[in-house]
Amino acid sequence: MAAKSIISRPVYGTLSPQPGKHHLFVADAEGALAISDMAAGAPAGFFSDAHVIFIPGHDGKHVATLEALKPAQFYQGHTFASALPRLKQTLANAHMGLRVYLSGTEGLIGQAMQAALEAGIDHTSIQTEHRGSLARRMQCVHCKGITENVTTQPATCAHCGLLLLVRDHYSRRIAAFQGVCINAEDRSEIPPIEEAFP
Amino acid sequence: MSTGTTKLDVVVSDVVPVNDLVTRFHFRRRDGELLPTFSGGAHVVVEMRDGGRTRLNPYSLMGSPLDTSEYTISVRRDDVGRGGSLFMHRNVRPGLEMVISYPVNLFSLDLRAKKHLMLAGGIGITPFMAQTAQLAAEGGNFELHYTCRTASLGTYADVLRERYDRRIRLYHDDREERIELDRLLSTQPLGTHLYVCGPAGMINWVRDRAAALGWPPETVHFEHFAAPQPGLPFDVTLAVSGKTIRVDEQQSLLEAIEAAGVDPPYLCRGGVCGQCETNVISHDGKFIHNDHWLSEEDHRSGCKIMPCVSRFEGKSLVLER
Ligand code: FES
Numbered sequence: 001m002a003a004k005s006i007i008s009r010p011v012y013g014t015l016s017p018q019p020g021k022h023h024l025f026v027a028d029a030e031g032a033l034a035i036s037d038m039a040a041g042a043p044a045g046f047f048s049d050a051h052v053i054f055i056p057g058h059d060g061k062h063v064a065t066l067e068a069l070k071p072a073q074f075y076q077g078h079t080f081a082s083a084l085p086r087l088k089q090t091l092a093n094a095h096m097g098l099r100v101y102l103s104g105t106e107g108l109i110g111q112a113m114q115a116a117l118e119a120g121i122d123h124t125s126i127q128t129e130h131r132g133s134l135a136r137r138m139q140c141v142h143c144k145g146i147t148e149n150v151t152t153q154p155a156t157c158a159h160c161g162l163l164l165l166v167r168d169h170y171s172r173r174i175a176a177f178q179g180v181c182i183n184a185e186d187r188s189e190i191p192p193i194e195e196a197f198p
Numbered sequence: 199m200s201t202g203t204t205k206l207d208v209v210v211s212d213v214v215p216v217n218d219l220v221t222r223f224h225f226r227r228r229d230g231e232l233l234p235t236f237s238g239g240a241h242v243v244v245e246m247r248d249g250g251r252t253r254l255n256p257y258s259l260m261g262s263p264l265d266t267s268e269y270t271i272s273v274r275r276d277d278v279g280r281g282g283s284l285f286m287h288r289n290v291r292p293g294l295e296m297v298i299s300y301p302v303n304l305f306s307l308d309l310r311a312k313k314h315l316m317l318a319g320g321i322g323i324t325p326f327m328a329q330t331a332q333l334a335a336e337g338g339n340f341e342l343h344y345t346c347r348t349a350s351l352g353t354y355a356d357v358l359r360e361r362y363d364r365r366i367r368l369y370h371d372d373r374e375e376r377i378e379l380d381r382l383l384s385t386q387p388l389g390t391h392l393y394v395c396g397p398a399g400m401i402n403w404v405r406d407r408a409a410a411l412g413w414p415p416e417t418v419h420f421e422h423f424a425a426p427q428p429g430l431p432f433d434v435t436l437a438v439s440g441k442t443i444r445v446d447e448q449q450s451l452l453e454a455i456e457a458a459g460v461d462p463p464y465l466c467r468g469g470v471c472g473q474c475e476t477n478v479i480s481h482d483g484k485f486i487h488n489d490h491w492l493s494e495e496d497h498r499s500g501c502k503i504m505p506c507v508s509r510f511e512g513k514s515l516v517l518e519r
Contacts, residue, residue: 018412094387096387096417125416
């Protein structure tokens with residue numbers, strides 16, 4: 001689990017069943033395991049009011065695990081972007097009593113939370129659990145472009161090509177960490193690039 | 199000086215009977231200036247000089263927050279209470295100079311909400327008078343459900359209906375009209391916040407149902423001014439100030455401490471804000487905790503007391519004050 005370093009850096013918990021009339025799960029890759037772990041302690045019939053939106057990793061694993069929970073609705077997306085319209089539609093039609101659970105990578109949690117916040121849900125009432133890769137979604141503070149799945153420190157901006165220091169400074173509004181040019185004085189200076197967010 | 203309770207010198211500019219039980223009081227500043235800005239849900243503590251004793255009662259501001267030329271409160275007469283509301287009804291006349299606290303808001307609107315669902319019972323309508331005025335001015339989305347005993351005791355129900363029409367739903371006990379709470383709570387759009395003010399039973403009912411139906415606690419706001427309950431007299435030693443005092447039957451512990459010349463902090467005087475929390479140094483007897491602030495564990499431990507509403511029965515009590 002990611003350590004808390006500065007205030008804007010999100011902290012994640014462990015999913016636990018909440019009282020509610022409907023339950024919406026959004027997960028990617030190993031986030032599925034957070035759901036099945038939670039299911040072990042959930043009251044009987046819990047998933048009969050549940051809607052699961054799942055984006056499997058490259059290996060395509062864990063789909064069967066989630067289907068076995070027999071949620072009322074199960075949706076599988078290729079990417080978060082392709083699942084987003086469904087997530088937004090679900091939130092737009094929802095009533096108070098819907099509880100939201102997000103699990104998986106930080107990029108998934110952050111972006112799904114963004115949609116939930118827009119729908120009027122307070123971030124403190126959303127259950128989150130980080131699982132799987134530590135890869136970050138990063139915004140370049142210079143060109144504002146967003147680079148997904150950043151695993152190295154420093155990292156190259158996919159838009160303007162600057163070499164960026166990936167900071168712990170997180171924006172909930174854009175669901176991304178801030179990347180700041182690491183060699184602005186002298187571009188030829190290339191610090192060692194390490195795998196920091198495996 | 200008590201925390202957050204800076205004083206305002208005011209004069210009573212009008213006293214208006216509203217119905218059999220409720221009277222409205224208007225205050226203006228004695229120096230003619232505007233009063234401090236407040237937000238819907240705020241209250242002031244009104245000081246009453248009743249013979250030799252000073253009563254301090256909190257009342258919600260019910261005027262529009264957009265008009266600070268005067269403050270208005272509505273006081274429901276309680277014939278079996280400790281006498282504050284009777285004092286207001288009997289002794290307060292236009293022209294009387296009084297002292298009130300700055301407004302404090304322990305029941306504010308969460309303006310991030312997409313919709314505000316308000317539930318009022320009886321005189322619990324007063325904070326909503328200000329909140330609805332504030333929201334209406336901002337084009338906010340709200341809906342108010344108001345239960346009262348009879349139509350004639352539906353304080354300001356006509357005013358509200360006139361102002362906001364169908365956004366106001368009325369329920370009269372004598373016609374056996376009841377809020378269909380579960381249905382109401384289950385059909386609110388995502389992003390709704392719930393506000394409830396009324397008798398303790400109503401607040402507990404609404405909070406319980408909301409929690410069971412999946413409303414996160416952050417979305418449920420409530421205000422309950424528990425008037426201090428009378429009880430057996432008891433003696434207290436205040437360790438820091440070195441005084442031993444007696445708390446009368448009709449007096450709260452906080453009032454007795456104040457009467458002894460100690461100026462402890464307070465905001466709500468109703469056992470909800472936490473300001474007056476006081477450590478117990480030693481005790482021999484039992485506490486009668488009437489607050490909604492301390493946890494049950496705190497209550498059991500016997501290490502803390504909220505003197506604005508809680509009492510004690512027994513041989514000795516020493517407080518850190
Ligand atoms: S003054 Fe608020 S709890 Fe006592």
